[in-house]
Amino acid sequence: MRGWLWAGCVVLVLGSSCGPRSSTPPRGGSAAAPSLPSWNEGPAKAAIQRFVANVTTLGDPGYVPTAERIAVFDNDGTLWAEQPVYFQVQFALDRVKALAPQHPEWRTKEPFNHLLAGDMKAFLAGGEHAVLAVVAAAHSGLTTDEFAAAVHDWLRTARHPKTGRPYTSMVYQPMLELLDYLRANGFKTFIVSGGGVEFMRAFADSVYGIPPEQVIGSQGKLRYEMRDGKPVLFKLPEVQFVDDGPGKPAGIQNFIGRRPIAAFGNSDGDREMLEWTWAGTGARLALLVHHTDADREWAYDRDSPVGRLDKALDEAQSSGWTVVDMKTDWKQVFTPR
Amino acid sequence: MRGWLWAGCVVLVLGSSCGPRSSTPPRGGSAAAPSLPSWNEGPAKAAIQRFVANVTTLGDPGYVPTAERIAVFDNDGTLWAEQPVYFQVQFALDRVKALAPQHPEWRTKEPFNHLLAGDMKAFLAGGEHAVLAVVAAAHSGLTTDEFAAAVHDWLRTARHPKTGRPYTSMVYQPMLELLDYLRANGFKTFIVSGGGVEFMRAFADSVYGIPPEQVIGSQGKLRYEMRDGKPVLFKLPEVQFVDDGPGKPAGIQNFIGRRPIAAFGNSDGDREMLEWTWAGTGARLALLVHHTDADREWAYDRDSPVGRLDKALDEAQSSGWTVVDMKTDWKQVFTPR
16 A cells, blocks of 8 residues: 555645635634643653743844744644545545546546446555546646635535544644744744645645645646636646655755754654754754554554654654654644534 | 847756845835835826725725735846846856866866857857856756855855946845835735746845745755765756746746735736736736836847847736836936945
8 A cells, every 4th residue: 555655645746726815813722822732741842842942032042033933844644634545635536536427438447437436446456557547637637726626625525534524623733732832932834745735725724824825735737828818827737846755855945945943744754854954053843743542543653654654763763853642742632623 | 149048047047045044124115114215206106006005905995914915026127137137147157167167177168168268259159058058057066055155155246247236236226115115014025036046045035125935936956965964955957947937827826825916027027927916806916117217227128138028018008017117217226335
């Protein structure tokens, strides 16, 4: 499974959205005095608080001016869950099923025929190619406005197979509090994720309080064209940039142009981002969320096909990064229903 | 000349910078009550003020919430001058000359040999290929930190051939006032330019008050690698994204993820950006700076190899965009020495 899921993640890059945004304040925390109520006392919470105190205290050797307080967050497995399959992969599978009536040719065309017949075994036997075909079909061939509408529709109606929750309720309450806490301390919070940028923008503002211009993700190519005298941006099935692994520091440089002072991730795809952040001068925070809670969420790391955490966990130990033990560090995992 | 200059512009994409930034407030205007003192009364100034009044007045049908007040500015020819050659091309030529001692092979290698011998006629006879070779040599083969240092050095020491000013003093005072005025009215100001993103970030914050994360430009590929145990981003001579013409709306979508409500340009390379901005619903401002002042700056438009303004000027007239006549609309062109 690892191969196709990873490929699915990497190539889930063709997201796109625009148009008016909700500016609903993010959930969690208090606007007046954000704190970390869902975090148990322990080394992880202490490391976060110590770091924030250092960089915000004038006269402290670790003090950092507000403009340089850049914090970057992975999304899948760091801000929201990613099991049993990256949610954007589920979106692609659902979307192809929804589009089937307009594509009668799919009934006899691999791998769409297997997916539409509900034969997941035959579909997955197609491996990476099968997933890529579905992902490409789900993420291209429409304008950025149409794609944003499709993601919004899916988020409104789809439910997680295990919890029955809307996917936007599969977000981590402690991480929402952390976002609020950092912003209240003058940080600018960014998402830096392997997920498709336009997929994430459909909910990042309303769910995380992160506006579209602070969401960095994998990207497909766009073609500018006129339709009925109006310009549109049409989503092509070609990858422009993969924001994963070593692509994350490159994406940070290309989009933000400054090195973050704090980075948050959960898998090997975040290793280089944490390394790049950690290697800067002055006070730094590099933090990994370790999924250790099979009861309240999932427990997985070195052998998981989704969100594998192996080399980055070794590097966290050798470098002194902060590792969150979800089971002991978090009072609560998901946002209240 | 048009071919190579245009190619030079398009491929001047390999800029990169990071590290601590100056947070000097931008020059021009007053922090307390920014206005437009260097703008003469006339249709251009009136259009700007009317637009800003519309989008900031609660209850006005054109009212736009602060988060959606996105304004995008071209750089070359819009915020600073671009004659007799794009300043970044001059940087590339100067840099190759400075690097020559470390490259003895250039003494006999075309097109470097002609450039180093001062034979511009022979150099330009090499056309696009010659310029591309010099641009690639100047913008790659070093880390992002090294490149930023090289640009800073050049900006500190280089002088414009006609005015003798530092290039960062070749910026337009009325446009600095406009940036301040928009920000004082809740706008977030972005650069969206065909120039290299890392080249522009070297001065955008200190000169324009635009932080690195609000600078969008053409980009080269970066390679993440370890050197002496420290990660670096190494600039490759490969283009990742060209932020010009139809690339501008695509860049806006990929980097900002919302449609601007105001766009400022000066050439055909800005046409699609203005079109995309103008086509949104609600109050909009699309403005072209027309270079009409041969005495105080330069006069050029439809036939200029640099910053050609032809189709966009036609579209401005047919669509009702605002056109700034530099000669009559601006009391002063450049910032005070």
